[in-house]
Amino acid sequence: MATRSVALVSFLLAAVLVALGLTAAWSIATVNRSTETTAEATAALEAIAHLQRAVAGEAFAEAGYRRAPSAEARKRVETAITEVDRAVREASEVGNADDRIMLSYLQSVNDRYVAEVRRSLDDTDTGAPRNDRVAGPALDAIQELIDAAVRDHQRQVAVTRQQQRELLFQLAMVVISVLASSVATLVLCWSLLISHNRRLAAQAAEHERRSLHDALTGLANRDLLFRTIEKAFRAPNAAFSLLYIDLDHFKNINDTHGHPAGDRFLVEVARRVHASVRTTDLVARIGGDEFAVLSSTAADARQLACRIVAAVQSPIALDGTEVIPSLSVGIAVAPDDGRDCSALLHAADRALYLAKHAGRGRITGLRR
Incomplete structure (x- = not known):
């Protein structure tokens, strides 16, 4: 039983540790995936937003050049075109498959727009007629694509963040549930251990009791009697008495009525002796018919x-017959008759011998 209890506690503790470990690993992996998804969506949104600004800067630089043509204005146009190309490449690196398809189309449209802008600017430099706006539909298409991509990614980021919040909430509930289960399991394990320890303590106490008590009568045995006498002698100014009691003619009871009847006789005598002494006195059975x-x-x-x-x-x-018990009693008093356990026991045994030698059924002490 004890082995099964220990095995059960060990199994439950191992299960709790495994559950906590798996929950921790799953939690870390889930949070990492959610964080990575949110980071990817945010990076894509930032890249598309940067592209949006770059395209707007491209259109603004072209319009500025047309209002006031100069080498510096032309340089700003070229810089804006380069910035758009760089923004497209960056957006392609962090975007998803749909983003790359959109950006590929946007790149081709922008290339046509840039070619038309440069040709128009060359005409402007040579004094040819100027248009207020070059390739307007192409630029509108680019801006519409980018605006749609920005709105889509804004939605994705919002959805991803909402999913992350929901995931964190669900994760918290799972962790709380696992922790609650773990606490409950630990409490159960603790209860089992306490119960097991109490059972062991009770078994030890019962074993101790049996080792110090007579199995038939339940009285103290010789070992407990000797221990108690030795303890009494250790007290300051020890003064107490020891009575040795022998049942007269007990062998005749066994021979006449049988050993089971003799055992019942001993139990009843033991009960009567125990009932007639004080609660501070110790009654012991030290032999077959000796108390x-x-x-x-x-x-x-x-x-x-x-x-x-x-x-x-x-x-x-x-067995239908009334038997009247007869006792012989020897009395020894400490410290007068003995100053240690062995001496006092010998004195009580000597007094009992004198009582039986005098004709049985007598009470005798060594000192008159």
Whole structure:
């Protein structure tokens, strides 16, 4: 179970990292494509707008020359023509396929216009009659083409920017959704880890409890008793008592009624002993039919023993037969009977031996 939980958490965390990585990569690629598209549309619009200004400058330079012919005015016309050629080339480099088709046609129309302008200017230089405007329809056609291209690219830029805003909004929603899912997954993983740790802690606590308690009666076992005695001795001015309790003639109960009945008998005796002591006292089962009570005080050890014997001596029904338990109790008091765990245990065992040797069913201490 623990392995499956760890594997599930690892899988979910890996899935979150992969989702975040893929989302980041997709987001970067999408934004880059959108930015490139917007930049291309803007560059094409700027190039066409520049061409529009160049053509207008070409017409303006020609008109200026016709109003006041001079070498300087003629030079301005040639410069304007060169600027139009350069603007056409630049627009072709950044424009799309439709732009290049339009620009190719515009270039041919402009070439005819320029040829007619130069011929007219040559006539003007030689004193031939002047026209106010040369190749008017061709120039109008050029300007109409450029105006239409500018309007088209303005629409494209507006549409591209609107699409980019919508894309960024959708992208934000996707990122928020992925982040929300990631947070939810991380919370789930955290919950699973906490649950797993709590389960391990509970298992460890249960294992600790079982290792320190008797499986049949649920009382403390020898290990817990010894640990508690050692802890009690570490307290300043330690003074407490230890009672060793033995069930008299318990073997006869097992032989007569069987071991299952004997176990029930032990459980009931353990319950009665535990119910007759204080909450600060520790009751332990240290052997088959032997119990121990570690009392937090030394003054009333004999009264405690009497109370335990009285509580246990009520009849216990076993397979339709009532059996009256009999107890022998040995009392050892710290620090008088022992100044460490081993010495106190030996003293309590010695007192119990004296109680049983005196005829069983007795309470005996080493000190009268």
